Amino acid sequence: MKPHNRKKLFLIPFGILACLALASYAVMLLWNALLPDILHVGTISYWQAAGIFILSKILFGFGGPRGGGAPWMRRKRMMEEHFRNMGPEERTKFKEQWRDRCNWGKRRWDWQEPKEEAKADN
Template identity: 35%
Template structure:
């Protein structure tokens, strides 16, 4: 199998596999839609081309699954941030945590405002 992907036939084989996968996913989406939604909500059934368009729309709206470190994405970003955080002393770590809480967790109110202004100069 390794030799197959290193040869020139991969330029024919891989697109055929991709198209086959697209039709398989569209077929599954079509059958899941037609099995559940008309009975639940009274919507009409869809055909294969509509399910393919629905699949592409969902991929555009919800992402293509690039992933993070846990899902096979690049690990270097997380490792670099971890190294920076590990090199900080305890007071810097606490200031950074307070800054991030104030920046991303707005539901805490104004109790972190002074800490965020101090760190995020």
């Protein structure tokens, strides 16, 4: 690795911290400027804003060039694209497999009703 690349690698954590600090400050300013008047909530400190920002990133994803969004949204998009690329025969076979797997069309309270064998014994 070249020496100037090592310097860049050393600066990456500081850049991430600077972006986090700037985003947290923006969250604090926006929260304190808007939400107390709109929702009648209290103002927040810088560290509370940092916590809200980090929590939102954990819950909703970090975005980025790979499609961004929350992880479950990426999986949903992948499944939709996979389903779009299926042929008609593959699609019907897939639907039948899921219908069997999920017991679609059956009532959820079937377990409460007596079985046919028990009715025949009486």
